[in-house]
Amino acid sequence: MSFINDFLASWREYRRPGYYEKFDYAWTMSIDLDRCTGCEACVTACQAENNLPIVGEDEFAKGREMQWIRIERYWEGEYPNVKLGFIPMLCQHCDAAPCETVCPVSATYHNQDGLNAQIYNRCIGTRSCAVYCPYEVRYFNYNNHHWDAPLDEQLNPDVSVREKGVMEKCTFCIQRIRQAKDQAKDDGRRRVRDGEVQPACVQTCPAEALVFGDRNDAESQVSQSMNHPRAYHVLEELNTDPSVVYLKKVGSNAG
Amino acid sequence: MAISIVPTLRVLKPAALIVGVAFVGLIFGYWANAAFTTGSYNTLYPAPGPEQPINFSHRVHAGDYQIECLYCHTEARRSTSAGVPAVSKCAGCHQLVVPERPQIRMVLEYWENQEPIPWVKVHDLPDFVYFSHKRHVLAGVECQTCHGPVETMDVVSRMAPNQMGQCLTCHKEHQVEFGLDCLTCHK
Numbered sequence: 001m002s003f004i005n006d007f008l009a010s011w012r013e014y015r016r017p018g019y020y021e022k023f024d025y026a027w028t029m030s031i032d033l034d035r036c037t038g039c040e041a042c043v044t045a046c047q048a049e050n051n052l053p054i055v056g057e058d059e060f061a062k063g064r065e066m067q068w069i070r071i072e073r074y075w076e077g078e079y080p081n082v083k084l085g086f087i088p089m090l091c092q093h094c095d096a097a098p099c100e101t102v103c104p105v106s107a108t109y110h111n112q113d114g115l116n117a118q119i120y121n122r123c124i125g126t127r128s129c130a131v132y133c134p135y136e137v138r139y140f141n142y143n144n145h146h147w148d149a150p151l152d153e154q155l156n157p158d159v160s161v162r163e164k165g166v167m168e169k170c171t172f173c174i175q176r177i178r179q180a181k182d183q184a185k186d187d188g189r190r191r192v193r194d195g196e197v198q199p200a201c202v203q204t205c206p207a208e209a210l211v212f213g214d215r216n217d218a219e220s221q222v223s224q225s226m227n228h229p230r231a232y233h234v235l236e237e238l239n240t241d242p243s244v245v246y247l248k249k250v251g252s253n254a255g
Numbered sequence: 256m257a258i259s260i261v262p263t264l265r266v267l268k269p270a271a272l273i274v275g276v277a278f279v280g281l282i283f284g285y286w287a288n289a290a291f292t293t294g295s296y297n298t299l300y301p302a303p304g305p306e307q308p309i310n311f312s313h314r315v316h317a318g319d320y321q322i323e324c325l326y327c328h329t330e331a332r333r334s335t336s337a338g339v340p341a342v343s344k345c346a347g348c349h350q351l352v353v354p355e356r357p358q359i360r361m362v363l364e365y366w367e368n369q370e371p372i373p374w375v376k377v378h379d380l381p382d383f384v385y386f387s388h389k390r391h392v393l394a395g396v397e398c399q400t401c402h403g404p405v406e407t408m409d410v411v412s413r414m415a416p417n418q419m420g421q422c423l424t425c426h427k428e429h430q431v432e433f434g435l436d437c438l439t440c441h442k
Contacts, residue, residue: 003423006435111436119437121383160383160442174438175385182387 007106014110017095017241020216024191026114026243027172028215029202030225031088033249035209038071038086042201042210049173049200051159053145064142068170069201085249088210090201091116091137091170092234092242099129099138107167113177114243118169125165134235138169172212173199194220215243304412305375310358317406324398324405331388331398339374342366377411378402385442400425 013019020026046052052066059065069090076083093116100108100116107122108129130138144164147155155161158175162168180197184190194213202210213222222245225231230247233240316322325331330338346366349359365372378401380386392398399405401421403414415421419440426434433439 003435010435109437111438112433113438115438117436117438119441121381121441122437158385158442175442178385178438178442182390185390 010112011106011109014112015096015100020095020112020114023112023114024216025112026215027093027177027197028114028213028222028226028243028245029090029172029199030211030222030231030245030247032209032211032225032247033085033087034230034247034251035207036071036086036088037207037209038073038084039206040071041204041206042069042088043067043071045200045204046170048154049156049159050171051155051161053147055143055145059142062142064140066139066141066168068137068139068168070137087234087246088201089135089137089234090244091172092135092240092244093170093172094240094242096239096241098132098134098238098240102128102132104128115172115174115177116169117174118167118171120160120162120166120168123166125167127167129167134238134240138167141166141168173197176200191217194222304377304408304410307375307410308373309361310409312409313405313411314407314409325392332392334389335385335387337388339372342370342372345372377413378417380417383441385440396425 046067046069047054050068052068055064055066069088072087072089074085074087076085093114095110095114097108097110097116100110103109104126105122105124107119107124109117109119111117125140127140130136130140141162141164146152156175158179176199177192177197180192183196184192192214194217197212199212202212211221211225213220215223215226217223225247226245228247230250231245232248233242233244234246235242316327317324327340327344328337329340330336342362342365345362349362350366353359354363362372401415401417403412405411408414422440423435426439431439
């Protein structure tokens, strides 16, 4: 029972606003919408890195697609004065995440690094978290997916292949964070340097619209973009306190 | 006007049935969990080791001749996986040491054909577990903690539970930083 008490204590602790200041890391991503061209390179990179299945046309029509990061398109105005805006949408790793409170088995919880964790082998597939998520970024495995040879050879061994009946979502590429921490430990460093961890989407973005880092480090690139006047959170009025910061698109072309 | 409880009960009957069945299920589930988890836990180990392509004896190598684990499993201190040694490592000694024995001749045959020996994995963790040999070896964890007394085994079998309970107990005991966080071991 003491284990449950420990768990509850840390669960409460990590849900307190500003909890992260006393921990090492608070992983944050900033997305500059002025730079985003909507090329979907991040979507492809995520697909390859995180063993995401290609669900196929039929499943997609049923709304069962799998994209941990997706590009949402917003059209504004009437033809010919149309403005187009893109917004990459991924798990916001909210500090006050609605999905965490509803999981009956605590398969999703907040950890000390400010990550909204999803533990696949604990998940029983109630899908309540997907219902509560205001960003609609949780994806459910309605089927067991398979990869035809030789595609199964390219599966990432550092990421588990999810089974039917399990919820999944963006992890901020936890395998890369773990590897960077491992490297830092080997080098005898206490902390991971800024820019050392790059999730697949950040690494691949040709316009460098996506920046990943630690907001506890005031010098980091992501801390600076957080203080930018264009910075905002999506659906800020819901008080979910997301870890993904968007920089608003401005100017005559702004959508 | 008399107020009867009967109509209310009539409505509640299916609900009561569902709750009742669920309650019985809960009790049964709890009992089954308590009664059988320990049982299945025990059947996982000690388990007889699988048959290997070559009758390699850890007792002779690690026990009698006192060869370090890390001499052959060199990757254990550099990589997440401990790895099995390449055939060249076997051949390196055995081209000189007792090359005439039939089992050794089989090894050298693999070496001459430049083929890997198809060893069978004994300690296989599930796909969703991240375990780094490097971190544990560098932290000074004995190989025997998880692999059992391999230096006494002719055929390697699982002699330690290697389940989540063992990981958590050890992490707790040694006060590993964030050692109880799920993402430390799950991926």
